[in-house]
Amino acid sequence: xxxxxxxxxxxxxxxxxxxxxxxxxxxxxxxxxxxxxxxxxxxxxxxxxxxxxxxxxxxxxxxxxxxxxxxxxxxxxxxxxxxxxxxxxxxxxxxxxxxxxxxxxxxxxxxxxxxxxxxxxxxxxxxxxxxxxxxxxxxxxxxxxxxxxxxxxxxxxxxxxxxxxxxxxxxxxxxxxxxxxxxxxxxxxxxxxxxxxxxxxxxxxxxxxxxxxxxxxxxxxxxxxxxxxxxxxxxxxxxxxxxxxxxxxxxxxxxxxxxxxxxxxxxxxxxxxxxxxxxxxxxxxxxxxxxxxxxxxxxxxxxxxxxxxxxxxxxxxxxxxxxxxxxxxxxxxxxxxxxxxxxxxxxxxxxxxxx
Amino acid sequence: xxxxxxxxxxxxxxxxxxxxxxxxxxxxxxxxxxxxxxxxxxxxxxxxxxxxxxxxxxxxxxxxxxxxxxxxxxxxxxxxxxxxxxxxxxxxxxxxxxxxxxxxxxxxxxxxxxxxxxxxxxxxxxxxxxxxxxxxxxxxxxxxxxxxxxxxxxxxxxxxxxxxxxxxxxxxxxxxxxxxxxxxxxxxxxxxxxxxxxxxxxxxxxxxxxxxxxxxxxxxxxxxxxxxxxxxxxxxxxxxxxxxxxxxxxxxxxxxxxxxxxxxxxxxxxxxxxxxxxxxxxxxxxxxxxxxxxxxxxxxxxxxxxxxxxxxxxxxxxxxxxxxxxxxxxxxxxx
Numbered sequence: 001x002x003x004x005x006x007x008x009x010x011x012x013x014x015x016x017x018x019x020x021x022x023x024x025x026x027x028x029x030x031x032x033x034x035x036x037x038x039x040x041x042x043x044x045x046x047x048x049x050x051x052x053x054x055x056x057x058x059x060x061x062x063x064x065x066x067x068x069x070x071x072x073x074x075x076x077x078x079x080x081x082x083x084x085x086x087x088x089x090x091x092x093x094x095x096x097x098x099x100x101x102x103x104x105x106x107x108x109x110x111x112x113x114x115x116x117x118x119x120x121x122x123x124x125x126x127x128x129x130x131x132x133x134x135x136x137x138x139x140x141x142x143x144x145x146x147x148x149x150x151x152x153x154x155x156x157x158x159x160x161x162x163x164x165x166x167x168x169x170x171x172x173x174x175x176x177x178x179x180x181x182x183x184x185x186x187x188x189x190x191x192x193x194x195x196x197x198x199x200x201x202x203x204x205x206x207x208x209x210x211x212x213x214x215x216x217x218x219x220x221x222x223x224x225x226x227x228x229x230x231x232x233x234x235x236x237x238x239x240x241x242x243x244x245x246x247x248x249x250x251x252x253x254x255x256x257x258x259x260x261x262x263x264x265x266x267x268x269x270x271x272x273x274x275x276x277x278x279x280x281x282x283x284x285x286x287x288x289x290x291x292x293x294x295x296x297x298x299x300x301x302x303x304x305x306x307x308x309x310x311x312x313x314x315x316x317x318x319x320x321x322x323x324x325x326x327x328x329x330x331x332x333x334x335x336x337x338x339x340x341x342x343x344x345x346x347x348x349x350x351x352x353x354x355x
Numbered sequence: 356x357x358x359x360x361x362x363x364x365x366x367x368x369x370x371x372x373x374x375x376x377x378x379x380x381x382x383x384x385x386x387x388x389x390x391x392x393x394x395x396x397x398x399x400x401x402x403x404x405x406x407x408x409x410x411x412x413x414x415x416x417x418x419x420x421x422x423x424x425x426x427x428x429x430x431x432x433x434x435x436x437x438x439x440x441x442x443x444x445x446x447x448x449x450x451x452x453x454x455x456x457x458x459x460x461x462x463x464x465x466x467x468x469x470x471x472x473x474x475x476x477x478x479x480x481x482x483x484x485x486x487x488x489x490x491x492x493x494x495x496x497x498x499x500x501x502x503x504x505x506x507x508x509x510x511x512x513x514x515x516x517x518x519x520x521x522x523x524x525x526x527x528x529x530x531x532x533x534x535x536x537x538x539x540x541x542x543x544x545x546x547x548x549x550x551x552x553x554x555x556x557x558x559x560x561x562x563x564x565x566x567x568x569x570x571x572x573x574x575x576x577x578x579x580x581x582x583x584x585x586x587x588x589x590x591x592x593x594x595x596x597x598x599x600x601x602x603x604x605x606x607x608x609x610x611x612x613x614x615x616x617x618x619x620x621x622x623x624x625x626x627x628x629x630x631x632x633x634x635x636x637x638x639x640x641x642x643x644x645x646x647x648x649x650x651x652x653x654x655x656x657x658x659x660x661x662x663x664x665x666x667x668x669x670x671x672x673x674x675x676x677x678x679x680x681x682x683x684x685x686x687x688x689x690x
Contacts, residue, residue: 107484109608153670153673157674157677158677158681159673159674159677160621160622162431162484162611162621163611163615163621163669163673164673166608166611166612166669167666167669167670167673168666169608169666170608170612170662170665170666170669171662171663171665171666171667171669171670172666173662174659174660174661174662174663174666175663177659177662178659178660178663181659182659287488287491287492290485290488291488291489291492294485294488300482300484300485301482330500331496331499332495332496332497332499332500333496333500334496335492335493335495335496335499336492336493336496336497336500338492338493338496339489339490339491339492339493339494339496340489340493342485342488342489342492343475343481343486343489346479346481346482346485346486346489347479347481
């Protein structure tokens with residue numbers, strides 16, 4: 001898990017006054033910086049910091065070990081690759097985009113609807129005998145447009161992200177349904193469905209795509225100016241703007257990224273099910289993605305992006321769900337536990353802020 | 356019915372702006388009603404349509420009322436949709452002991468969820484958005500568990516009749532909604548609690564420094580929202596005779612849209628209760644008009660347009676709001 005705060009990355013940011021005891025210097029003693037730790041408070045602070053940073057990963061490891069022991073056939077490629085990771089990959093991809101948007105201090109509720117639109121556009125073009133590459137490019141362009149719509153409302157008009165993306169959340173599903181009049185379209189085009197059905201080197205294509213997306217996003221956040229600007233805008237927008245960061249453009253780009261990734265997952269979803277279903281593609285995805293980002297300890301207030309955290313969070317929540325269900329816990333009770341886990345993760349996060 | 360914390364009486368242009376922001380929805384509502392009456396004539400302006408429309412809208416109205424108060428404190432309650440389902444299921448389970456027991460139990464179940472939300476938000480100081488997102492998941496799971504994963508079906512009797520009863524041509528649910536909104540408007544404008552809600556939304560730190568019981572007020576707002584959503588669930592159960600597993604899904608966003616269309620700012624501190632009622636009526640009326648337009652038979656607008664039109668409507672309202680807020684800020688700076 002990598003995390004960087006605005007304070008680390010942008011020297012001109014007055015957000016540097018907030019002490020960040022760990023940042024990238026995990027090896028150093030935690031409370032060394034500006035925050036004077038109360039006597040005897042050190043270990044506790046360190047523990048909660050650790051829990052906050054690596055809680056999701058630790059939970060994932062615990063769940064993994066438990067399943068390895070208690071669930072028959074869990075440690076088989078079939079179970080790991082084709083059930084767990086294949087199911088977690090779409091959530092992870094959307095969560096990466098969501099993490100970047102949340103990093104700017106925003107939120108994107110429209111991802112599920114964008115998935116439906118992209119799936120419908122792609123599937124319809126393929127079904128009308130268009131080349132599959134054109135279909136994919138067109139679907140991704142439309143998703144980028146959706147993201148640009150969100151981004152324009154947030155960045156240019158100053159609409160609150162929840163409301164700005166709520167508009168497309170409501171209207172987007174209707175738009176997707178209108179494309180095919182809400183009817184289910186069966187698909188059978190191996191080229192187009194490669195991203196959902198192929199298994200190069202015996203690994204499901206969507207798992208490979210998720211890894212590629214995560215690596216690219218991680219590198220972008222780490223190495224590029226855009227990555228630093230995202231943290232600066234999310235950390236303290238006014239300060240960032242005063243320091244010359246093109247805040248509006250950065251936010252716009254963040255929403256476009258989230259839109260494109262959602263569109264990509266929409267294409268994966270229709271490919272994997274061999275049917276484009278505007279009514280059900282991506283329903284509830286925004287909640288899954290936000291939960292994945294939140295359990296990994298990314299504050300929703302912005303200023304921090306943990307790409308790997310989002311991926312770990314997505315896999316962890318999926319594994320938690322699968323573990324509960326394979327062990328006979330009803331799906332509904334599993335849902336209650338999932339809610340409790342999210343609250344617990346937040347509580348740990350809260351501990352860190354207090355420390 | 357406009358309410359702002361700061362005394363803006365001195366600044367006339369600001370007042371006109373705020374008035375537009377509030378009354379824009381009302382004007383649109385009146386225009387749509389007139390349009391409907393002219394275009395669809397007697398079918399539209401019948402007692403039957405009024406009765407079924409208000410009975411249907413009442414549930415959304417109750418949820419939106421609770422949401423209005425929550426948003427006025429600067430918070431948000433995403434769990435209401437699941438609470439509607441829970442309230443309905445609990446009410447149906449308890450309704451064998453009588454109508455009143457069902458009504459109270461459903462509302463109390465909602466209030467209990469609200470209390471959990473409020474406790475997590477005020478005691479543990481977690482973000483309302485995420486807390487209520489988690490309870491959205493958990494409470495739906497709870498409702499499904501209670502219902503035995505099937506639709507909960509009410510036994511015939513008083514409980515089912517609650518959905519049918521009407522008074523002066525309006526169903527009980529509609530009266531409940533009107534009553535709740537009038538009480539809500541009174542409470543917001545004429546009680547200390549109402550002023551506190553606005554003060555907290557306007558500036559939490561200032562409210563705390565003034566010695567206002569911030570935690571207690573915030574807590575009570577979430578309890579109120581939960582109770583109203585639970586009550587909406589009771590009406591849903593009594594009108595349909597059953598609560599299915601998808602009941603209330605997405606209602607939180609409908610409610611937020613209605614509140615925003617009504618002119619309440621999501622940043623908190625400014626808001627109007629009766630405008631949310633207008634917002635709910637307006638958004639539901641769009642749906643009603645589409646049904647009638649299809650009934651005319653000239654064109655066939657699929658129900659998918661409904662969400663597109665609602666979204667477009669929300670877009671227009673939000674953009675208007677942004678302009679007005681900007682103007683208000685500019686006026687505030689120059690004053």
